[in-house]
Amino acid sequence: MTLSIHGVTITYGSAGSPAVDDVTLEVATGEVIALLGPSGCGKSSLLRAVAGLEPLIAGRIEWDGRDLAGTPVHRRGFGLMFQDGQLFPHRDVAGNVAFGLQMAGRRDYSRVSELLELVGLAGYERRPISTLSGGEQQRVALARALAPQPRLLLLDEPLSALDRGLREHLAVEIAEILRTTGTTAVYVTHDHDEAFTVADQVALMRAGRLVQTGTPADLWAAPVDAQAATFLGYRVVTDDGGTCLALGPRAVRVAHPGEAPDATGVVTGLTFARGERLALVDVERWGGQVRARTGAIETEPGSAVGLILEADGTIVLEPGSAD
Known part of the structure; x- marks a missing residue:
């Protein structure tokens, strides 16, 4: 299966200035692609459009050749992970991870412990969310997003609220987890080190447009311009x-x-x-x-x-x- 983005344009405001301007991109099965760029370049808007949270002015988004236009968020089979994790403070760790299964209509709760072990939180099932560090909370958010085995995982600046040392450590862990599970993912970040650590391919964006795409090694060896x-x-x-x-x-x-x-x-x-x-x-x-x-x-x-x-x-x- 493949995610295909064809000529996507998204506009904001009454002036209709493009947040995303005619972007075309493909993500192969099992591939992790990073949307990299400064704040305001359109990377999060593009991710939200893939999720079904932003309307398109032009273009189309397909999954395995099928146009997703009109398909609601909950029917796309995509997982979402955001900067703040958006965890439920009234649920314990297991309850938060299980919520991902409930939203997908699944009741295989043995998967909760498997996922917590995967993200390095074995034995944390009954811990209150309020007792966890920022890094631990993001691990829980990742486990919840992976719980229903989404066909595509969308991560929007998942580590930007953490300090640099922890970001570098978790980026390595996330990369290993995504590759271990074979998860296809789109990863939004403004940090080139993070993008290079996590992604197989990097799509560099600027002012709503895609300016360069390639492997981390490709971009580092030959940046397109100054x-x-x-x-x-x-x-x-x-x-x-x-x-x-x-x-x-x-x-x-x-x-x-x-x-x-x-x-x-x-x-x-x-x-x-x-x-x-x-x-x-x-x-x-x-x-x-x-x-x-x-x-x-x-x-x-x-x-x-x-x-x-x-x-x-x-x-x-x-x-x-x-x-």
Whole structure:
């Protein structure tokens, strides 16, 4: 079975400005696709349209070749998981997970314990929701969404309310759970690290339109333009010859004595990130500041340094992509 989105357009407000503008996309059986983009780009609107919660102005959404127009939310067989989990505080953990089965008309409550074990909450059946951490609540929400074995799972920013460390941990867990269960899923997020962890395919959106689709490796290796590169975590600079460069987090290092540098600059500060000491360097040739790995080289604010561009992590963008 496949989810097919053909030329979908959604508008909001009296002015009729498009929230989603002529988007076409396919999700294969067992595939997890992330809709990635900044707030307001239309990713959640598109997910809600797939769920049947938003009307289409144009286009169609099909499941396995069948147009879903007119099919109500509860008849689509899709599971939903939102940012706040939307759990019932008056039900315990088991009661919340069982609700997913009840909505699907199923009474196989032995599945509740199986699902809680799957999401790492074995033995939590009688716990009140109010006693759970934010991460535990989202695990319960995921178990509830998976309970009726939906043919498609829709997740709308499920981890955005959590702190970064927990988000990174749960993203890995969710990816493993979705692959273990073979669940087809559409995952909405504004965080490229989260999208790259969870998804098989990533659809990058901007201002309601789909700008690039591919595997996480594809998008990282060849962002479509400077704006995409910046959103994905590159530092984009233009050298004094007009060449547009996208510099990854590990693309720049401080040159060793005697090395011919690719550029020179002045250290304005020092920082420490992801286990590495970094120098903040103003580079006139590149028109701004970059972060450079220092390794064992001693640097201090105010000192002049040479910089080396590593081939792994440096992309030369196509002419015009910075516009």
